[in-house]
Amino acid sequence: MCGLCQHVGPTRVEAELLPQCWEQINHKYPERRLLVAESCGDLAPYFPKEIRSSLVLSMLQQMLMEDKADMVREAVIKSLGIIMGYIDDPDKYQQGFELLLTALGDPSERVVSATHQVFLPAYAAWTMELGNLQSHLIPTLLSKIEKLLREGEHGLDEHKLHMYLSALQSLIPSLFATVLQNAPFTSKAKLQGEIPQIEVTRFPRPISPLQDVPTIIGSREQLAILLQLYDYQLEHEGTTGWETLLWVVNQLLPQLIEIVGRINVASTACVHEFSRYFWRLCRTFGKIFTNTKVKPQFQEILRLSEENIDSAAGNGVLTKATVPIYATGVLTCYNQEEDRKLLVGFLEDVMTMLSLSHAPLDSLKASFVELGTNPAYHELLLTVLWYGVVHTSALVRCTAARMFELILRGMRESLVDKRVAPALVTLSSDPEFSVRIATIPAFGTIMETVTQRELLERVKMQLASFLEDPQYQDQHSLQTEIIRTFGRVGPNAEPRFRDEFVLPNLHKLALVNNQQSVDSKRLDIATYLFEAYSALSCCFISEELMVNHFLPGLRCLRADMEQLSPEHEVILSSMIKECEQKVENKTVQEPQGSMSIAASLVSEDTKTKFLNKMGQLTTSGAMLANVFQRKK
Incomplete structure (x- = not known):
């Protein structure tokens, strides 16, 4: 044709x-x-x-x-x-x-x-x-992102954000090529003599072969000469008269950093997207550019210095997405010893300043979650946390204790055994009570994610000491943390741990709560118990455990709810009634395999009532809404 x-x-x-x-x-x-x-x-x-x-x-x-x-x-x-x-x-x-x-x-x-x-x-x-890349295309996409953020204060359209940001990310090679082609040294870039080599890892893998920087420039040889002149110019002669690069430094970067400060730090997807954008930008523009142009702009805004530590509460940017995006998008670009030290120091400073100023920890948590997905950073994060474990301030030690939970999933068991468990044991005997409580979620996550028998026994002994030591008997905050942790990890924990430890201790806690004289504390514990029992009802529970612990615990809980929350009591009564009927009915064969007795006991009518009420009654209705579908 x-x-x-x-x-x-x-x-x-x-x-x-x-x-x-x-x-x-x-x-x-x-x-x-x-x-x-x-x-x-x-x-x-x-x-x-x-x-x-x-x-x-x-x-x-x-x-x-x-x-x-x-x-x-x-x-x-x-x-x-x-x-x-x-x-x-x-x-x-x-x-x-x-x-x-x-x-x-x-x-x-x-x-x-x-x-x-x-x-x-x-x-x-x-x-x-x-000539429209810097005058129209990139600025227009940035404006659309800014408009999205203004309109999305009550719900950001993450799909559109991804759409615009992925386009900006795809344009990074074109932007870098524009900077090179309009540099002061372009006339000196002659193909003569020995051509320098470009490192294999110099540029990130392009999204498309058409976006490979050598393809845009015209040849790998021409690019190699331009890169050599580019690095020399940045290091020795600066950016005077280099309009295309000055636009990146004075307009693009400040606008991006301002946008990042308005991203909701709780939006994992947005944090990840912007981190990848900055990572590609820094890798493409090179180490000298990253160290001399990008890092200083972030550091100026974050103001991480000792003289600012007392006013950190007023430094709102430390609680924003700026922190995780700088940590994971800029400080991870290069992986030499000095780069890793800078990342460790930054995370230590953020942990210290947020803790001492009683600020929310969401930005630090987001950094740990994003970095924790890559096992290459697990040891680095443990180094940061050990700094917190031995810190003189109980506030910092408490933060460190809470951070361990975020990086345990996917971590090698040998690392959990040698680095995490000793740190948590140290914190669990801390002079400050709040620090000891803060270790409980991490101990629970170990029970949920580790298979090594000796390690599991050590953790179980530590949790047992929290439950049995007389000094903790009247500690309301410790009891709520334990119950919440049992409800969260119980369905996924080793069955033996659940049967021999979680269910009997929930029963004891429910029994003790019947004697609580302060109604507000009694309702608080009862609510957490309700959520824990709801979550555990999806698990296989033997008839013996059903009779000795699960049903008695539910009855204790019902006694509390009769007085304090009648709507909860209606649901509990239905659950208890059908559990009793099932246990008494010897003619029906027990469910086998992973089928939950508790789930099989509850009739469709009860399930409907239960699910209709849960969203209104508890603070974790989203988790509980799946309770009858989950099987363990």
Whole structure:
């Protein structure tokens, strides 16, 4: 077909082939429409340029907006990428931008992937030619992110944020190429003599081969010379007169850092997305740029110094997403000893300042969660936590105790045994009572995630000491922490630990709570017990344990709820009644395997009542709503 088009020329292609394509764009068979979409790209070089940027572009636009078949829209995107390489009419730039936003927001993953692979790189190349990358494309995407954040104070549209931010991330190689091509040293970049080598790991893996920096620059040899001059210029001569780089330093970075400060630190997805953006930006622009241009701007805002430690509570940015994004997006870019020391020191300073100023710990927790997903950082995080374990302030030690829980999942058992358990044992005998309590969730998580028998026994002994030592008998905060931990880890913990330790101790705690004279404390404990029993009802419970501990504990709990929360009492009564009926019914075979006795005991009517009430009655209704579906 292409050979024919080349032979007959653009006039006959326009007169004979284009009408055929136009007639087929609404054909009932998607294969025909697919052929049209592909033909628009394949035949692009043979159309007259006026037709290419008007009629052909309009056909593709219509198919992208209206065609319901993913494979057709994917072909449209690929053809748009080809068309963008031929359009030279600047008036079509805005239309191309609107098409790009439509493509990025497409509901099909394959269409979005094709956009990043083909359309966006082609559009970015045209944007660079027009000089619009820094004047329009990147600023417009940033403005759209800022608008999202303003509108999303009560619920951010994370899908749209991902859409815009992924586009910005894809544009980083183009931005770096623009900086190199407009540098003061460009005229000196001559291919002569020995060409320097580019380190294999110098650039992150591109999202598309078309976004590889050597591809954008023109050759790996040319890029190698430009990089050598780039590093020398940054280190010895600065950025004077380098407008494209000054824009990155003085406009892009401050705007990004301001945006980051407005991201909800509780949004794990947003923190991760921005961390990856900064990581790619820093890796692409290099270590000298990261150390001299990026880090100082973050450090100036975070103000982590000893003279500011007393006013840290007023330094709200320490509680924002700025902290985890700087830690995980900038300080992890390079992995030499001095880089790791800087990351350790930063996390230690944040932990100290947040703790001493009684500020929320969410930003520190987000940093630990993001870093903890990579086992390569587990030892580094344990180094930070040991600093907290031996700190002179009980506030810092308490924070360290709470942080352990966040990094235990996925950690090697040998590391838990040698580094985590000794630290927690040290903290569990701390002079300050609040520090000891703070270790309980981490001890519980060990019981949930570790299989090593000796380690489990050590942890069980520590939890037993909290429950049995007379000094803790009237400690309300310790009891609530233990019950919450049992409810959280019990369904996933080793069955023997659950049967021999969790259920008997919940029974004891429920019995003791019947004697509590302060109604507010009694209701508090009863509410946590209700949540724990609800979570544990999904587990297999033997008849013996049902009779000796589970049912007696439920009856004690019902006695509290009769007086303090009648709606809870109705649900508990239904559960107890059917548990008793099932245990007494000898003719029905006991459920085997992982089928929960408690779950099987509750009738559909009771389940319905239970689920209808839970969201209103407890603070963790979302967890409890699945209680009858979970099996263990």
